[in-house]
Amino acid sequence: MKIIRVTVTPIAFRDPPLLNASGIHEPYALRSIIEVESDNGYIGLGESYGDAPALAIQQALQAPLIGLDPFNLNGLRQVVQATVAAHKPASVQGAELAPGSHASKAVSNAYSAFEVAFLDLQARSLNVPLVDLLGGAVRERVPFSAYLFFKYAQHVGAPYPADTWGEALSEAQIVAQAARMIEAHGFQSIKLKAGALTPEHEVACIKALKRAFPEHPLRIDPNGNWSLETALRMAQLLGDDLQYYEDPTPGLEGMAELHRHTGLSLATNMVVTDFDEFRRSVALNSVQIVLADHHYWGGLRDTQVLAKMCDTFGLGVSMHSNSHLGISLMAMAHVAAAVPNLGYACDTHYPWQEPDEEVIKGGKLTIQGGCVAVTRAPGLGVELDYEQLAKLHEQFLRCGIRQRDDVRQMQRYQPEWKAIKPRY
Ligand code: GKR
Ligand code: MG
Numbered sequence: 001m002k003i004i005r006v007t008v009t010p011i012a013f014r015d016p017p018l019l020n021a022s023g024i025h026e027p028y029a030l031r032s033i034i035e036v037e038s039d040n041g042y043i044g045l046g047e048s049y050g051d052a053p054a055l056a057i058q059q060a061l062q063a064p065l066i067g068l069d070p071f072n073l074n075g076l077r078q079v080v081q082a083t084v085a086a087h088k089p090a091s092v093q094g095a096e097l098a099p100g101s102h103a104s105k106a107v108s109n110a111y112s113a114f115e116v117a118f119l120d121l122q123a124r125s126l127n128v129p130l131v132d133l134l135g136g137a138v139r140e141r142v143p144f145s146a147y148l149f150f151k152y153a154q155h156v157g158a159p160y161p162a163d164t165w166g167e168a169l170s171e172a173q174i175v176a177q178a179a180r181m182i183e184a185h186g187f188q189s190i191k192l193k194a195g196a197l198t199p200e201h202e203v204a205c206i207k208a209l210k211r212a213f214p215e216h217p218l219r220i221d222p223n224g225n226w227s228l229e230t231a232l233r234m235a236q237l238l239g240d241d242l243q244y245y246e247d248p249t250p251g252l253e254g255m256a257e258l259h260r261h262t263g264l265s266l267a268t269n270m271v272v273t274d275f276d277e278f279r280r281s282v283a284l285n286s287v288q289i290v291l292a293d294h295h296y297w298g299g300l301r302d303t304q305v306l307a308k309m310c311d312t313f314g315l316g317v318s319m320h321s322n323s324h325l326g327i328s329l330m331a332m333a334h335v336a337a338a339v340p341n342l343g344y345a346c347d348t349h350y351p352w353q354e355p356d357e358e359v360i361k362g363g364k365l366t367i368q369g370g371c372v373a374v375t376r377a378p379g380l381g382v383e384l385d386y387e388q389l390a391k392l393h394e395q396f397l398r399c400g401i402r403q404r405d406d407v408r409q410m411q412r413y414q415p416e417w418k419a420i421k422p423r424y
Contacts, residue, residue, distance in 0.1 A: 001069055001125065005037040006062040006114075010050045011392035012399045013357040015323050016163045017156075018149040021195030021225035023410025023417060027159045028399040029323035032058055033359055033389060036117040038070055044121025045380060047327035047359075048113035048295055052402045053089045053103070057110045060087060065114065070121040073301075080111045108274070108298035115299035116331045116380075124379040130331075131374055134300060134338035141371035142336040143345040145219070146187035147321070148177050148209075149352075150196045156412045163354075169197065171208035178209055181351055182216075187370040189217040189243065189345045195225030199424050203237045210241050217243035217344075224250035224270050227422045228257060235262045243344070244289050244316075250422060252277065256284040267291055267344075269320035278306070282313050289316035289344065295328070300335040307339040319346035325353060326360040330380045333372040345370065359392055361385045 015029035030050030037043045048054065057080075064079050089103045123130040131137045153167040168177045178190055190209055194202040199222070206220055224247050226234060231248035235258070238245070244267040249258055252271045259266050267289035272281045273296065281287055290310050294303040310317040317339065319332055329350050336342050350367065358364045361383040365372060375381025410417040 001071065002039045003036055003065055003068050003070055004039050005035070006065045007035045008055070008058045008062055009033045009035075009389055009393050010055055010396045011359065011389065012050070012396040012401065013325065013392055014160060014163075014354050016149075016165060016352055017152040017154065018193070018352065019151055019196035020149070020193055020406060021223035021421070021423065022419060023406035023408075024152070024413065025323070025406060026401055026404065026409045027155045028395065028401050030055075030396065030401060030404065031323075031325060031328075032113065033327065033384070034058065034113055034117045035384065036065070036070065036114065036121055038121055038125065040125060042121050042124040043384075044070065044117040044119070044124065045327050045382065045384060046113050046115075046117035046120070047325060047331070049109060050396070051404055053106070054109055054113075057084055057087055057089065057106060058113055061110060061114065070118045070125075073115060073118060076114055076118060077111055080107055080114070084110060102296075105273070105296045108302070109296050112295055112297070112299040112302075115301070116294070116327075119300060120379040127378050129334070129374070129376050129381060130300075130379050131334040131337050134304060134335060137337040137374055138340045139337050139342075139374075141369070141373050142333045142342075143188060143371050144185075144348045144350075144367060145189040145191045145345040145370070146178055146181040146185070147191050147193065147347055147349060147351070148174055148181070149193045150174070156409075171205050174205045175208050175212045178213065182213070185351060185367040185370060187216075187345070187367075189219070189370070191219040191221060191246070191347060193223075194220045195222030195423070199226055199230050199234050200237075203234050206238060206241055219244055219246050219267070220248070221246035222248050222424075224248070225422045226424050228254050230422070230424050231258050232261055235264055246291070247271070252281055252284050252286040255286040259285060259288070265289060265316070267316070267318070269293060273297075275306075275309075278309060282315075287315070289318060291318050291320035291347065293320040293322075294331060294335055295322075300331065303335050304339060307341055311341045316343045317341055318344035321347040321349050323349045323352065326350075326358050326365045326382055327380065329365055329372060330375060330382050333374050334380060337374045357388070357392060359385060359388050
């Protein structure tokens with residue numbers, strides 16, 4: 001089997017004005033859609049970062065991958081390494097919440113983007129679901145959590161009509177957001193993205209959620225925007241309200257000290273983002289739960305390796321998310337289905353994406369009872385809708401955004417806004 005076509009299409013889709021530690025989401029999120037076609041007529045799909053540095057490498061890989069056997073993942077890795085070495089990607093400022101833009105992750109990001117498409121292609125040609133290539137599903141349905149954000153009602157400059165979620169800044173508005181998300185998708189656990197408003201207010205919102213949803217495990221994620229002192233103070237206020245405390249304070253050392261003082265379970269997608277940081281985290285006992293993300297951990301197979309290592313070192317494992325569409329959601333579901341020790345509902349931004357902006361046939365995938373059902377059709381079990389792909393590509397060309405920058409976007413609301421970490 002030989003690859004005869006590789007196409008990387010950048011797309012942009014509407015993204016609500018969601019607040020976070022860096023600032024605020026821009027009106028459009030960027031992704032790339034990857035197609036890898038083999039000489040027996042199958043097409044494997046992938047979805048990855050669409051920010052300029054990641055996209056440049058993905059596009060540079062289109063030609064050198066022609067002729068490769070899609071079963072040759074070691075060959076893919078060699079081609080990716082050579083292409084990244086030739087490109088020397090630079091680090092991007094203001095994008096620390098978009099791991100796709102970290103220069104140090106260039107090889108694992110690019111490898112992952114194509115590994116998923118290669119595995120999809122392998123599975124389609126073998127007529128099996130992709131999860132079977134990962135050892136088979138230990139669960140048919142993968143749990144996800146309701147991912148809440150503080151948000152404004154409308155983007156600055158009103159580039160398109162306001163979304164239907166409205167403003168969410170107060171306790172009551174956050175509880176209403178959770179209620180709507182749970183009503184629509186049946187989520188069984190709740191995550192609040194924090195680090196945006198004052199820590200005391202964000203903790204008060206957790207308390208309000210606890211009163212409204214006493215049975216739902218809760219998490220708060222300030223993205224390292226609280227000093228150690230603040231994180232300790234908030235831990236006291238939070239008591240045992242949380243299932244886990246996600247990235248409250250920056251750095252492996254800070255997290256280790258927080259755990260030493262509080263005994264709380266700490267989760268991360270910020271201080272353990274590669275195997276070297278994993279090793280250092282184990283030595284310091286910095287975190288107890290690693291939030292994997294195949295997009296920057298080097299693909300579906302390396303995510304399984306990470307999960308195995310978590311098991312070996314007695315750590316929990318779950319999954320992190322950035323803004324994404326259905327190909328990524330299904331890739332997450334297939335790998336999560338093949339991770340026996342997945343102990344917590346995974347994150348997903350998916351409910352925030354508009355129903356008319358899915359790139360797969362049939363529109364948005366359903367999340368029911370808080371779970372995504374793992375497809376049993378060959379490969380990832382999803383097909384590209386080429387009209388939607390063309391529409392979202394057009395939107396990419398028009399929107400003018402080439403690199404996520406939540407800091408610069410916040411400066412459009414507050415010109416004096418600065419990137420400060422930790423802010424509180
Ligand atoms: O989309 O604003 C966001 C999130 O803050 C995202 O960028 C983070 O990477 O969801 C992520 C997280 O759990 O840290
Ligand atoms: Mg996080």
